[in-house]
Amino acid sequence: MNQELLEKLSECVEFGKINLASPYPPQMKGMPGADEITKEALEAGVTPGEILNEALISAMNKVGQKFSENKIFVPQMLLSAKAMSASMIHLKPFFANGSVKRKGIFIIGTVFGDLHDIGKNLFSMMVEGAGWEVIDLGIDVKIEKFVEAVQQNPNAVVGISALLTTTMVHMKPVIEAIKSAVPETKVIVGGAPLSAEFAASIGADGYGKNPQEGILWLDKISA
């Protein structure tokens, strides 16, 4: 029974079934979604750790893989992430009381001057689905806000996003300020105009060409 619920939940996340009301995907219309199944699983005695590790993380891994293989695209990925978030809401109390451990804290924001957030949103949801606690600082994030966040969470990993060529150059002073405040902080950058060479030139520790690459890098440094 419990295994069946975990499989159903995993399927909801993989195919983006958020809740009962959501009409997507058509073949699951009228069926309970990640929201209802998570509630049912917890009531049935499935542990939050099992839900996170055996349903959510494994489903989001499949989603990331399909995205990197061009089998699904941004809308399907965002729907999966929304389904995952609908489940995660029920797990938050267990994260707060420490009964479920996550892989670490990931602070993310769009560099100052840049208001484009689709890449940041997509990646932050994927990171959360990979088992990390995400602190989303939003768009147009000033240097001081990044520094304050790493000082409050000195073991966190930081992600910085930029879409514009005019704003990607702002990443370097942000990285310098973060590493000056908490030197051991690892920083990953991403965004359409960036490249691995550019990331290395500004002192970033990692570069995510796509969400899946970023997740693999995070898994590597947290192993």
Added chain:
Amino acid sequence: MKQFIDQILQSPNVAALPIMTHPGIEALGKTVRDAVTDGNVQYQAIQYLSDNFNTTACTSIMDLTVEAEAFGSKINLPENEVPSVLERLVSDVDSVEALVVPTLDKGRIPQYLLANKLAAENIKDKPVFSGCIGPYSLAGRLYDMSEIMVAIYIDPETMLSLLSKCTELLVNYCKALKATGTAGVIIAEPAAGLLSNDDCMVYSTAFVKQIVDAVQDDGFTVILHNCGNTGQCTDAMVASGARALHFGNAIDMEGVLKQCPSDVVVMGNLNPVGVFKQGSVESVKLETRSLLQKMAGYKNFVISSGCDLPPHVPEVNIRAFLETVEAYNS
């Protein structure tokens, strides 16, 4: 524009058409804000580039906020960066239903029409191409880009209604751009490149086609630009009926040329950042030559930047690009 298309298809030479206005703005000592708010300044930048660079055609600014602003969106207008939309304008079926399609006297549209009119009147030795945003990319700016990606599955009827309103404005705007005397319009639809081919057909192509059907003729070419397409939605771009398609640097151009009909002009796709902005003269020459050699034999190929050249591209790199094309042609 059949004349433009025919010239490309019949010429033994490869045409060079980088999409650019920022180098002209900078050469005039003006700011981006000056150019996106003042039609005279924008025209002067286009004229400067026409006078100083031997390109096949001129282009107006690829500013993807003009139409959203006309609808009522708040816009961030930094002095030396491209403008951006600050927040979503509509968020549900009620706000979409209440949305009024703006007239062409709203926001900065009159300044853009002025820039295009002045450019078309004064630049006689090469065609001038206008620019506008594509319907799906505009709808994404009005509804929020992340939210529209989900909403096309959760509430498709409302999104189709929003797209119809966006298209109504774009048809009217493109008709007005055509009336200024330009040779065509580059419709920038990058957000559709995040969709599958099937979704792109329903939520972009069907609406782009309405614009194409309304304005494209022998004297006015539609160039559909989609730099988000990594190869999955090229068929949907072809189905728009645009006589020319423009691709970004994320796509394999040879694959595209094999996929597109030979009477459709295919443009692309040198990296505007990695090659034009960050590259050296030597690396620009190398990348340009390499792309030309790969595309040899395709008479419908036009070499171009994969997107609008960003601010602060060195002029020497643009010259290196054009000199390499000239040397290749000779």
